[in-house]
Amino acid sequence: MLFQIPAVRYPSTPSPPSSSSSCSSPSPRNPPRRSPRSRMESNAMVWFRKGLRIHDNPALDHARRGGCARLFPVFVLDPRYLEPDPTAFSPGSARSGLNRIRFLLDSLADLDSALRSLGSRLLLLRGEPAPLICRVLKDWNIGKLCFEFDTEPYSLARDKQVSDFASASGIQVFSPVSHTLFNPADIIEKNGGRAPLTYQSFVALAGKPPEPLSVTYHELPPVGDTGEYQLLSVPKIEELGYGDISQEEFSPFRGGESEALRRLKESLKDKEWVAKFEKPKGDPSAFLKPATTLLSPYLKFGCLSSRYFYQCLHDIYKSVGKHTSPPVSLAGQLLWRDFFYTVAFGTPNFDCMRGNKICKQVPWRDDEELLVAWREGQTGYPWIDAIMIQLKKWGWVHHLARHSVACFLTRGDLFIHWEKGRDVFERLLIDSDWAINNGNWLWLSCSSFFYQYYRIYSPISFGKKYDPNGNYIRHFLPVLKDMPNEYIYEPWTAPLSVQKKARCIIGKDYPKPVVDHDIASKECRKKMAEAYASNHSGENVPSGRSSNVLRRKLQNENREGSPPTNSKQRKKHSLL
DNA sequence: CTACAGTTGAAGCC
């Protein structure tokens, strides 16, 4: 059976395997190293980590080229990600809940069957990845090691161990950038060594992304002798020791490249929809048919190539004519992904407040009880709680739903540290991606990127705007399903007789609100203003900053009583 | 230094 790469065929000219030059430049930090010709060169390894796909996979493509006699496609199950942690707040490992682990297993099974259809297979090993890879490189006489460059700190450290070992052993290493549209290092270099901190400046620097590879394979080199190594078949989630999980509700979304390409095709079928897509206009309460493509988890694991996705979008834009643009368009969403990858790569301690140069230092409150209420969907605000339940069950919620609950936890209501919320999302989301998750928590908590802390999502009116009858709430919080429309967002205001009739007594069947939003949000706003002020006067601040702030303060005071200065109004004035 | 723009706020008005 042939493995037809893109299930959707877009008018890109497939280049013959031999003539196509390397489509993806290796990271400047990791140029491919030449080793003296030896018999080892005929054995190649492709080490999968992210990039769980056949299409547009430069590491795989490079591995099978150049007279490769034996190809070893390897994935290592990393105990750091999989080891059961009974102390975690939900079943799974210390780093991930069951839904994302299952998504990974799906993706591995799909990759294995794709490889098998090409006469190969996935060699699944288990153990500490770096030392294990080093061992097999030697034991299997590998002459060429290929793996996708990964920008996360954990991966960089792991991969350096392997690269150092390989170089010292005369093994050629090829580590192309293919997870993102652009090479974050290139963008940072173009920007004078610093990561751009606004989307617009990022887009201006980025330019056009490289094209995806468009090779179709009919066959891959056979797998070589793996000696004494115990090769695993892809386990089922039940086999990984997470206890009795028979009662767990699992995400409706399944992993894998096949599913990614099917979903891509499905999403792109309606060209009008693609051309008119505007992210901020999506409906966060839509759950029967979500308002977005739901391709994020596939991008996270690399089941779908962002470059291939980008190319498909641009082909549609060309054919349709009029279309939306970044930041709101679908292609704009891929650029957001690259933006966060770039800043994350260029910012030490990106995932914490302390020691993070781009992060506001805010004295967040430590309150375990409120954190647990938020995490478990027990805040007493149905809109917030329904989102947290959907997150737990599906491993996915709409972008604006993420905004609602992240704002509520941090600067909007509870004033709890964004790192705590980040940890919960990292565990529960099937699309949780280190750079993007941390970036968005920095954003939503007004710690970086976004600073209009006085714009606070209402846990009552925000959802109501989209879903006045509360169908979303009724679905994910069945305890409230008989609450009349007029009370569904604020059930504590329902008269007792109404609560009784709805068989939902507030304070008994469903919690009272843990805070009063009007009071809490005002207090949060005050605390944010104070935190911002002390960031300016404090020692965290680079010098020269405070004079700027002082000037702005004076500017604001002078503005009192003077003509309106906001830009819209000024435009209007000049027109008159 | 200044002006401006910033993916996605809420509430009140017409």
Add this chain to the structure above:
DNA sequence: GGCTTCAACTGTAG
């Protein structure tokens, strides 16, 4: 549904 006000942030281009 569109507009204004509310109170007022920041990084960046010029």
